[in-house]
Amino acid sequence: MALNVKIAGTGINLPGRVVTDTEMDARLQVRPGWVNKKTNVHTRHFIHQETASQMGARAAQKALEAAGLTFGQIDCLVCASATMEQPIPCTAALIQTAMGQEHSGVPAFDVNSTCLSFVTGLDVMSYMVHAGRYKRVLLVSTEVASKGLNWQQKESAALFGDGAAAVVIEQSAGEPSRLLHAAMQTYSSGARYSEIRGGGSALHASEYREAAEADYLFDMNGEAIFRMASRLLPDFLRGILEATGSRIGDYRLVIPHQGSAMAMRLLSRRLGISEEQLMYITPDRGNTIAASIPMGLHEAVRQGRIERGDRVLLLGTSAGFSLGGIDFVY
Incomplete structure (x- = not known):
């Protein structure tokens, strides 16, 4: 069922500290050029004094300005992120405070499906x-x-890199913009391929010991994830295309999760997505987890790569292991 919803405005915020591949080579104690060769990430941004809620508030304010709106015209604030600023309360509430709207009463809550959090949030809230x-x-x-x-x-x-992106969504009655189809599949046989084991109720923060530090840090089996994505993505994309009777050539732009250069090559080779169709911002940002897709969307709008009425496909994978996609008319 097509939904009469449009993206009215987008915005991003990046931390002030820029980290080059040369700096990362030194930090990782590898030979010069190793990071660039392995990842194709030339620069990424790391927070210095910023918080997630502050970055989110700045991106949100820019999205409001792009849409020609004020916070008073918003009915709901949703944070769709993988990393939380603190376990309680939800990051959305902290973003509301960072925007100076702590007395507004506007409902605020989080949606988390790791790297696909934005896609999931857009899917769920579009129905609302x-x-x-x-x-x-x-x-x-x-x-x-x-x-x-x-x-x-x-x-x-x-x-990886840090950063925030935001969009405003609203009804699009009488306009070409609409959400045509959304899909998500989860294969939890791959849940252990990407995880942080510590910090929740199974391995509480109070149990932290330096000897077990790795349990409280990000752990990823990149090769296993790549193999799983290679096997599952073609059929997943085929299902999205069949749902709307489309071909890959019908899309003006495909905006994927900016996982890695290897993931981009997979999309191009296995899924038949041309270089002209692919929005690729990894070299300047790195993998910004759930912010990577809306960040790519913002850049596509800013660079004039999409205009109102163009077909766009959001596509990605996430820890879990999940696949997700949204087909919409911008």
Whole structure:
């Protein structure tokens, strides 16, 4: 069922500290050029004094400005991120405070499906907007990957960056913009391929010991994830195309989760996505987890690579192991 929903405005915020591949080579104690060769990430941003909620608030304010709106015209604030600023309360509440709207009463809550959090949040909240439950929703993905990196796992540590992106969604009655189809599949046989084991109720923060530090840091089996994605993504994409009677050539742009250069090559080779169709921002940002897709969307709008009425496909994978996609008319 097509939903009469449009993305009215986008915004991003990046931390001030820029980390080059040369700096990462030194940090990881590898030969010069190793990070660039392995990841194709030339620069990424790490927080210095910023918090996730502050970054999210700044991105949200820019999205409001792009949409020509004020916070008073928003009915709901949703944070769609993998990394939380603190276990309680939800990051959305902290973003509301960072925006100076702590007395607004606007409902605020989180949606988390790791790297697919934005796609999931957009899917869920689009139904709410289409049904009239909310007129306008502010959807924010703000990620701090740098705090949880395991520097002993060099290939994964070299990939990530921090940053935030936000969009405003609203009804699109009488306009070409609409959400055509959304899909998600989870294969939890791959749940252990990407995880942080410590910090929850199974391995509580109070049990932290330096000897078990790795349990509280990001742990990823990149090869296993790549194999799983290679096997599952073609059929998953085929299902999205069949649902709307489309071909891959019908999309003006495909905006994927910016996982790695290897993932981008997989998309191009296995899924038949041309270089002109692929939005690729990894070299300047790294993998910003759930913020990577809305960040790519923002850049696509800013660079004029999409215009109103263009077909766009959001596509990605996440820990869990999940696949997700949204087909929409921008």
